[in-house]
Amino acid sequence: MGEIQRPGALYQQVAAAIRDAILNNEFPPGAPLPSEAQLIERYQVSRPTVRNAIAALRSEGLIEVQHGKGSFVRAAVEPGLTLERNVTRTKAGRFTATDGAQWDEVEPPTIHRIRTTAATGPALGLGEGDELFGCDRLLTHPTTGTRVLHRTLIPYATADGTALAKAPDAEPTAVYAILTKAGHELWWSETVRARMPLPDERTALDIPDATPILHTTRTTHGTDDQPLVLEELRVSADHAQLTYRITTDKAPTARRTRA
Amino acid sequence: MGEIQRPGALYQQVAAAIRDAILNNEFPPGAPLPSEAQLIERYQVSRPTVRNAIAALRSEGLIEVQHGKGSFVRAAVEPGLTLERNVTRTKAGRFTATDGAQWDEVEPPTIHRIRTTAATGPALGLGEGDELFGCDRLLTHPTTGTRVLHRTLIPYATADGTALAKAPDAEPTAVYAILTKAGHELWWSETVRARMPLPDERTALDIPDATPILHTTRTTHGTDDQPLVLEELRVSADHAQLTYRITTDKAPTARRTRA
DNA sequence: TATCATTTGTTCGTATGTATC
DNA sequence: CGATACATACGAACAAATGAT
Numbered sequence: 290m291g292e293i294q295r296p297g298a299l300y301q302q303v304a305a306a307i308r309d310a311i312l313n314n315e316f317p318p319g320a321p322l323p324s325e326a327q328l329i330e331r332y333q334v335s336r337p338t339v340r341n342a343i344a345a346l347r348s349e350g351l352i353e354v355q356h357g358k359g360s361f362v363r364a365a366v367e368p369g370l371t372l373e374r375n376v377t378r379t380k381a382g383r384f385t386a387t388d389g390a391q392w393d394e395v396e397p398p399t400i401h402r403i404r405t406t407a408a409t410g411p412a413l414g415l416g417e418g419d420e421l422f423g424c425d426r427l428l429t430h431p432t433t434g435t436r437v438l439h440r441t442l443i444p445y446a447t448a449d450g451t452a453l454a455k456a457p458d459a460e461p462t463a464v465y466a467i468l469t470k471a472g473h474e475l476w477w478s479e480t481v482r483a484r485m486p487l488p489d490e491r492t493a494l495d496i497p498d499a500t501p502i503l504h505t506t507r508t509t510h511g512t513d514d515q516p517l518v519l520e521e522l523r524v525s526a527d528h529a530q531l532t533y534r535i536t537t538d539k540a541p542t543a544r545r546t547r548a
Numbered sequence: 549m550g551e552i553q554r555p556g557a558l559y560q561q562v563a564a565a566i567r568d569a570i571l572n573n574e575f576p577p578g579a580p581l582p583s584e585a586q587l588i589e590r591y592q593v594s595r596p597t598v599r600n601a602i603a604a605l606r607s608e609g610l611i612e613v614q615h616g617k618g619s620f621v622r623a624a625v626e627p628g629l630t631l632e633r634n635v636t637r638t639k640a641g642r643f644t645a646t647d648g649a650q651w652d653e654v655e656p657p658t659i660h661r662i663r664t665t666a667a668t669g670p671a672l673g674l675g676e677g678d679e680l681f682g683c684d685r686l687l688t689h690p691t692t693g694t695r696v697l698h699r700t701l702i703p704y705a706t707a708d709g710t711a712l713a714k715a716p717d718a719e720p721t722a723v724y725a726i727l728t729k730a731g732h733e734l735w736w737s738e739t740v741r742a743r744m745p746l747p748d749e750r751t752a753l754d755i756p757d758a759t760p761i762l763h764t765t766r767t768t769h770g771t772d773d774q775p776l777v778l779e780e781l782r783v784s785a786d787h788a789q790l791t792y793r794i795t796t797d798k799a800p801t802a803r804r805t806r807a
Numbered sequence: 808t809a810t811c812a813t814t815t816g817t818t819c820g821t822a823t824g825t826a827t828c
Numbered sequence: 829c830g831a832t833a834c835a836t837a838c839g840a841a842c843a844a845a846t847g848a849t
Contacts, residue, residue, distance in 0.1 A: 298836060308747075324814060335838050340815090348607055348758075350744040356815055357845030367667070368741060378796040408626070477794040482627060483742030483760045483785035485609040488567075499607075501742045501760035501785065507794075526742035526760065533792040535736040535766075537637040557817060583833060594819050599834090615834055616826030 300341035303332050307342065311351060311362055322352060322360040350499035368530040370435045374479055374505070375534050382469070384462040392428040395436070398458045399425050403442075412508055413444055413516050421445060422457035427493060435528040436494050442519040464518055465509065473511030480506045481531060494525050501526045559600035562591050566601065570610060570621050581611060581619040609758035627789040629694045631781075633738055633764070634793050641728070643721040651687040654695070657717045658684045662701075671767055672703055672775050680704060681716035686752060694787040695753045701778040723777055724768065732770030739765045740790060753784050760785045 307328075310316055323331060328339045343360060346352045354360045377385050403423040410417040422443040429436050441461065448454040452467045459467065465475055483501045486494065490502060503526050509518040566587075569575055582590060587598045602619060605611045613619045636644050662682040669676040681702040688695050700720065707713040711726045718726065724734055741763045745755050755761065762785050768777040 300836075326814080337839090338837060341836080343815095344603075348744070349746070354815070355846085357813080357847085359814065371739070374792070374794065376794055376796050384796075475796070478791055479794060480630070480789050480791045481740050481762065482789045483762050485607070485758050485760065487608070499744050501744065503740065503742050531740045533633070533738045533740075533794070534797075535633065535635055535738060535792070537635050537643075537734070538793075559817075585833080596820090597818060600817080602834095613834075614827085616828085616832080618827095618833065 299334055300338045300345065303328070303334060303338060303342035304345040306332070307346060308349075308351060311346075316362045318362050318364040320362050321358075322362065324359055348499050353497065368526070368528055370430060370433050370529040372524070372529055372531050373534075374507075374531050376465070376475075376477060382466070384465040384469075391431065392437070393431055395427040395429055400458050401425070405442075408506075409442060409519055409521075412506060413442065413519050415444060419444075422448060422453075424458045433528070435524065437529070438490070438493060438521075438523040440521040442521070444517075447517045461520060468509065468511060468517055473517065475517075476510050476514075478508050478510065479533070482506075483526060486525075490523060494523065496525045497527070503529065503531060505531065558593055559597045559604065562587070562593060562597060562601035563604040565591070566605060567608075567610060570605075575621045577621050577623040579621050580617075581621065583618055607758050612756065627785070627787055629689060629692050629788040631783070631788055631790050632793075633766075633790050635724070635734075635736060641725070643724040643728075650690065651696070652690055654686040654688055659717050660684070664701075667765075668701060668778055668780075671765060672701065672778050674703060678703075681707060681712075683717045692787070694783065696788070697749070697752060697780075697782040699780040701780070703776075706776045720779060727768065727770060727776055732776065734776075735769050735773075737767050737769065738792070741765075742785060745784075749782060753782065755784045756786070762788065762790060764790065 307316075307322065316322060322328075322343075325336060325339050325343070328334075328342075329336055332339070343352070343354065347354060351363060352360050353363050379385065401423045402420055405413065405415050405417055405419045405421065407417050410419060413421075415421070422441075422445070424441040424443075426439040426441075427436065428439060439461075441457075441464065443453055443457050443464075447468075448457060451471050453459060453464065468475060482504045484504060486496050486500075486502045490496065494502065496502065502523050505522045507520040507522070508516050509520070511517045566575075566581065575581060581587075581602075584595060584598050584602070587593075587601075588595055591598070602611070602613065606613060610622060611619050612622050638644065660682045661679055664672065664674050664676055664678045664680065666676050669678060672680075674680070681700075681704070683700040683702075685698040685700075686695065687698060698720075700716075700723065702712055702716050702723075706727075707716060710730050712718065712723065727734060742760045743763060745753065745759075745761045749755065749761060753761065761782050764781045766779040766781070767775050768779070770776045
């Protein structure tokens with residue numbers, strides 16, 4: 290059964306034994322693992338070795354540890370919330386979020402004057418370090434409680450002469466409506482990345498161990514394919530997945546693939 | 549400078565001090581951190597405490613440790629490869645991958661008869677545990693060397709009566725062409741998730757510590773919005789990001805958001 | 808409310824193995 | 829080969845969270 294012998298470091302053998310037990314459903318999702326003391330007894334190793342093995346499984350996202358209680362098998366990561374990243378426009382010309390339900394604002398949106406970074410500047414056709422409007426939101430989904438961080442970046446050149454100059458904290462659908470009223474025919478491109486959260490993101494989004502975040506960057510393009518607005522969305526990958534609808538283009542979009 | 553005092557565990561204070569130093573560019577990307585011995589001296593703590601702090605920074609993806617050499621600040625995660633997840637069709641009716649360059653097959657594609665899971669079954673309109681064709685590919689990008697795992701799932705009902713029955717290992721663009729020839733007007737939906745890799749995925753894709761994978765599921769829909777084929781793509785989030793083009797729908801797509 | 812046993816978290820010390828240069 | 833640096837492993841003690849008495 291749980292005999293230790295073969296490959297690599299001792300703690301890795303222990304980790305492999307526990308991992309196999311989990312994957313063989315000897316410990317089903319939600320079930321508690323044996324305590325450290327029991328694992329020490331079972332595999333005849335020291336406490337540091339057992340803790341090292343547990344740390345390995347934890348960083349794989351296989352188990353979850355609760356101080357004073359024990360280790361538990363994590364349920365298979367099935368994101369409970371599907372965010373449809375399409376944009377819908379009604380016949381009346383109003384834009385709506387395809388995610389149906391309204392999101393609740395945990396705090397009022399905060400507006401800053403910020404500077405572009407190496408990532409956001411080029412996407413807006415600006416240099417690095419240029420100033421623009423930034424609006425941050427912390428939102429929760431009403432039924433699931435899932436939290437998301439949303440940021441809107443509006444260059445001064447986009448806001449000038451529109452209602453955005455006075456209200457850079459407009460909601461995305463309102464921003465789209467304002468830009469449409471300004472005479473733009475809109476389309477969007479969205480880039481999805483995944484990475485481990487920074488400590489402050491872990492706090493704000495309440496993200497557990499070994500859980501990445503999905504980080505999307507949406508660029509709103511206007512007439513002449515000019516980038517107008519940039520939105521960033523960050524959400525725990527444990528709680529949400531993103532869906533896109535794809536149809537065939539007749540012509541390939543000319544776009545360089547960065548080396 | 550690096551004085552330790554305030555909050556939480558000792559090793560967290562050490563980790564915070566090093567993290568701040570990194571973020572303040574005291575240690576720029578690629579630069580080596582002080583050795584364990586130097587950190588012990590600098591912060592006047594024991595070796596386990598230093599190692600614990602280093603482990604924390606490692607799991608944040610901030611640093612990278614090389615046995616026998618030292619710890620190094622990781623470059624900001626800027627995925628070098630952008631995968632455009634659109635589908636292009638030429639006037640001649642041929643489909644092409646929008647990623648331009650051809651991918652190289654590391655190994656010949658392998659065909660299995662596999663069963664649907666709780667995740668893949670419903671997406672294909674099947675139950676859980678139904679049998680179908682599965683074709684696995686391990687690909688590399690010719691210039692960047694980025695590896696991706698690709699899997700095609702073809703239900704028997706889809707393959708029946710088409711060229712897919714004899715060649716379930718056709719490439720995706722060929723699959724689309726075959727289905728189009730069979731009279732389908734195709735569209736696709738794609739779902740993006742992120743999670744930590746399993747040990748075998750880490751091996752196959754050569755994924756370092758604290759690096760999530762992007763896991764996409766693309767469903768090919770035919771006439772009557774019937775799901776025909778499912779493709780899965782797995783790639784290191786360090787090396788790749790995904791982009792989608794979005795245009796406005798006139799009518800909202802009816803789709804339930806799972807609770 | 809208070810106490811206690813259980814369980815995980817933190818920190819020290821020490822010794823040895825292994826990769827790099 | 830030796831010096832340096834990280835990896836593994838053992839032992840021991842106390843702190844902190846949890847749940848039951």
